[in-house]
Amino acid sequence: MSNVRVAKRYAEAVLDALPEGMAAADLVAELTDVRSSIQQSRDLQLFFASPVIPAPKKAEAVEALFAGKVSAYVQSFLQLLVEKGREDVVVDIIDAVVDLRRTREGILATTVHSAVELSDQDRTTLQEALASVSGKRIEARYDVNAELVGGVTVRLGDTVYDGSVQHQLKRLRDRFVSGR
């Protein structure tokens, strides 16, 4: 839990302190690369997570790994995290940066679950409808889940729009059980 709070703080700072000439999109792109390289290597994950390895060792490793591959700004940000002993939450921080940038630009990420593959036309209609409901731009991923039986469910933030047959069957069952 505390990780979420820490990640939010660092994410805000790294976006606010962006040097001139660097776009937020570039930063996000670079950080996403960093995240994928961390996630691909279990050794690197363990290396960052280990409290036994001293900070200077970690700093050297970060230098060796990312020098030349990322901008100076991202490089120094990673060095700062190592210095502050926060290298173990680096993935959480990158996720928070991605989320924060979306919120700032009025983009809402969501996953649409449907029972069958949606056609392109359905997707655009749905996306437009969601945009008008939320007043934000929608960045949607599509997922097919046969368990829904029919219909779609969309989660925008904490609100779920549930139009699935599965949910309706559940409500029907509840109605039978409660006898109303």
Next chain:
Amino acid sequence: MAEVRPDEVSAILRKQLSGFESNIDVYEVGTVLQVGDNVARIYGLNNCLAGELIEFPNDIFGMALNLEEDNVGCVLFGEATGVKEGDIVKRTGKVASMPVGEELLGRVIDPLGRPLDGRGVINTEQLMPIERKALGVLQRQPVNEPLQTGLKAIDSMIPIGRGQRELIIGDRQTGKTAVALDAIINQKYTHTEEAAKRGVDPVYCVYVAIGQKASTVAQVHAKLEEMGAMAYTTIIMADANTPAPMQYIAPYSGATLGEFFRDSGRHSLVVYDDLSKQAVAYRQLSLLLRRPPGREAYPGDVFYLHSRLLERASKLSDKLGGGSLTALPIIETQAGDVSAYIPTNVISITEGQIYLEPGLFFAGVRPAINVGLSVSRVGGAAQTKAMKKVAGTLRLAMAQFRELEAFAAFGSDLDKATQAQLTRGERLVQVLKQPQYQPLSHEKQVTILYAATRGYLDNFPSDTVAKYEAGLYPFVEERFPEIFTKLEAAQDITDEVEGLLKKALEAYGEEFKDTIK
């Protein structure tokens, strides 16, 4: 069984389901981050209200108590074993509420209004929130009607009025519950036609058991059933086995049910047995929700916990129907320490207390009420004129007796006046004793107290007082029945009644003298 035709079945089903809507359902969700000890932390639920009911999987409900920057702290009303990390929870948009209605009378329910007595579903029409704001000044009026407990010591010296809050406080095993039960049993009279003729309105009772042994509650239930008191009583049970959140909300449920009767112009009596256990349950919750502990590790708002509950006791103004909610909270002290945190809090909230002492209890004075330390701050206004006439001298005589008791222990020669006071005091102590589950009617109380305070008992040894009392009521009923009827009609000792009383007591004294030889 007659055969059911398939086409008939589908026709019925179609008819039943025609009202079923296929709209898109919109609800708000969160994810369980952490769960244990009946407390869950939830991520999400951004628009959640404080005190809102949250739906967990497996039909478990919870209540949001802590709204924090990045999570919601929630207490569970069911077993936490059915909830795991990552579960999706839903907002219900409702605050915790319970069903209310006359249908609940005679039933044993849990604090959310679900039946526990195995006697089937309770079909009530109304739902009321468990936490409600207490009424303001304009909706109320001063306490002016008596609530008869049927106990001589209380009705005479510590009178309780309808709409009052009177604390029953004492160590374990001193008869706290017994006092409250007698008060409930004595309300049976208010439901009779006789009472209705005399203008006495019925009192509906709610007994809230918090953190007690289930066996104790079963005993209480059996006793109330046996005495015919369950007809107008509901038992709300959150025994020691129920999760702490249930124990925490139980008294509020009791108050809600009492308010249902009060708001419909009727009278209710709610017994909270006991609030020390509720405070302990609330402390457990608060600490698990990581609220900072204060004195005795109770959270900072433990005073508000009890004050907002007891503030709901009230006597409504005539414009609102004149209903009332009388609260009898019970507090258990540890080794007679009334200056502990919770006892002092509740003493300061209530309008008086009935203080029960183990010393008196073991000396055979039962109910073990310490009449010196017990007070009722507003009940006097609700006392009948007849009771006021006998109780005024009673209080004084008891106070003088307590003062002299110490001297008498030295056994030195005492002057006549002192001896008379001691004799009177000893008889009074005997008269105020009363067996359990035998509440006395108002007119009988006045008669025996009149006899005791006017010295009709002084000539008999103090160990014959119980016998004297037992014989007195049948004697009066048989030979001077007009005393009881007139006392009850006028609620006052008129000159005529006083003359009759004197005559009756003299005659009975003569008769009684012969029986004790």
